[in-house]
Amino acid sequence: MSRRSYRRTGAGLSQDDSGCLILHADMDAFYASVELIDRPHLRGQPVIVGGGGRSVVLSATYEARRSGVHAAMPMGRARRLCPEAVVIEPDHDRYAEVSRGVMEVFRSVTPLVEPLSLDEAFIDVSGAVRGSGTPSQIAAVIRDRIADEQRIACSVGIAATKFVAKLASAQAKPDGVLVVPRDETVTFLHGLPAGALWGVGEKTEEALRRLGLVTVADIAHTPKATLRRALGDASGAHLHDLAWGLDPRPVIPETVEKSIGGEETFSTDIDDPDVISRELLRLSERVAARTRAAGLVGRTVVIKIRFADFSTITRSRTLPEHTDLARVLHATALALYARLGLDRARLRLVGVRLEGLREASEGHHQMTLDERPLGWREAERAVDRASARFGAGAVRPASLVAQPAATEETARHRRAPRSGDGHGPLRYQARHPYGRE
């Protein structure tokens, strides 16, 4: 595949991903990487994101980390360790925007995405492997799309359980993939320091050290009763389980998405209004299908336009009523685009997003005489059913079927796994039960 498809192998591990249905995807040096998107001349240099009121390091490039700089370190100390580093104030709006794009990529694979923070998530691919390839292939698609659409690097851990997948992504950094085969989980774990286990903070690590337990193997070979006495009943038992790779916690998707969107980066900058209209239609179709699959409707349509010089604008319109119809999204997106009066400005990226979401069952759709929305809903639901049976893309609107040779970029995206249909039901539960690291 592409430049990013190489993977890192753990020492002595095979690459058998057959029992590994959990991915942990984590952006590398997220804030710093986002800042480098618009400052390509700083690539390869030590860069620190921090300041802006809180005088600690929020993120640092790997070049800065080599000097000992790390997140949460006081800025003064970081500057002394790495005086040549370029320091950039954080731009949280921008990070949130890139984060939305990243989460969209995850959710185009499966709805079973559990975000842990802006830049990392667990992804349960047990449903997606039927249509989208092996876990390793899905990881490669995710990494390629994030690199192409968001222009940042993402590392992925692939394992049978959440906590091993999280450990694996940490070992895969930067810009790598690590598979921990299910049957080799214990081998992998036992070579790690005790502090690597999820939930082991400084205090627990100190308690373990007093027992002479330094590695995960040490914990595994300590009687559960001893751990319980030292760490408390629940923690002791839990750590012992983790040390043997036992972690039954499922991936728990967010209860309700705040918005659903999609975007497309062109392989070459586009100024042809017909191509842009078709792209807006294709994105509207994708967003509407995902909205219906999630049982939601939305009311605000947002388009995003990125120009050849990387400047980016968004425009939105709130509709008189909620919708989940591609033709409504497309008509609104087109009107927003037309109102910009761009006169063949060269575009790098277009995006369509539906916000103001709520459960479809909460309200009913009103029919207006000229739009026959119920008829269109029937038609679009028929497309959903056909896609579920024959694969996404089996039924396309006429203007997409008639499209001439696709660019390399759009062809790639058509092959990419799509969201929504056929990935099993969404599970609704509370999010973040385990806290964050």
Ligand SMILES: [Mg+2]
């Ligand atoms: Mg990260």
